[in-house]
Amino acid sequence: MNEIMDKQEYAKLVRERMPKSKTGMECLRAFLVGGLICVLGELLHIFYLEQWQMSEDNAAAMVSITLIFMGALLTGLGVYDLIGKFAGAGSIVPISGYANSVTAPALEFKREGFILGVGAKLFTIAGPVLVYGITSSILVGVLYCIFGGIS
Numbered sequence: 001m002n003e004i005m006d007k008q009e010y011a012k013l014v015r016e017r018m019p020k021s022k023t024g025m026e027c028l029r030a031f032l033v034g035g036l037i038c039v040l041g042e043l044l045h046i047f048y049l050e051q052w053q054m055s056e057d058n059a060a061a062m063v064s065i066t067l068i069f070m071g072a073l074l075t076g077l078g079v080y081d082l083i084g085k086f087a088g089a090g091s092i093v094p095i096s097g098y099a100n101s102v103t104a105p106a107l108e109f110k111r112e113g114f115i116l117g118v119g120a121k122l123f124t125i126a127g128p129v130l131v132y133g134i135t136s137s138i139l140v141g142v143l144y145c146i147f148g149g150i151s
Contacts, residue, residue: 030090033083037094041067064095071099076107101125 005013041063048059074080080100084091091097105124109117123130 026088029086030088032090033087034090034093037067037091037096041094067094067096068099071096072103075100075103080104098126098129101129 044063044066045059048054048062049056052059052062054062071080074083074096080091080096081104084097084100091100102122102125105121106118109121111117112121
């Protein structure tokens with residue numbers, strides 16, 4: 001063991017001890033779970049259109065409201081964390097992931113009070129997303145106006 005290894009022996013040892021990559025399986029799980037959330041959204045959309053006779057715009061709004069509610073409810077019950085551990089980004093990207101990112105800090109800091117706990121920590125995760133999302137949409141809107149998008 002006290003021998004000095006050459007570079008090739010060391011590289012072989014590193015390859016043997018290095019944990020195997022799980023990227024392919026993680027991507028597949030993210031794709032499948034994210035896809036299932038989107039399928040649920042489509043099924044809700046069809047339900048609202050056909051069963052409740054809603055307009056296209058109202059049905060789309062109701063789908064967003066329902067998915068946000070379900071994401072917040074599952075976060076409160078502790079289920080969304082399990083989904084997130086299994087699916088990774090597949091559970092974060094849909095709108096239900098946004099609900100999770102707002103609800104989780106609120107639940108975590110509720111014991112510190114409504115102002116310094118919930119109010120101060122509510123947007124710790126979602127806040128930067130909102131800031132950059134709103135800023136980039138304003139920038140795109142201004143560029144759209146400048147380059148003749150609005151007549």
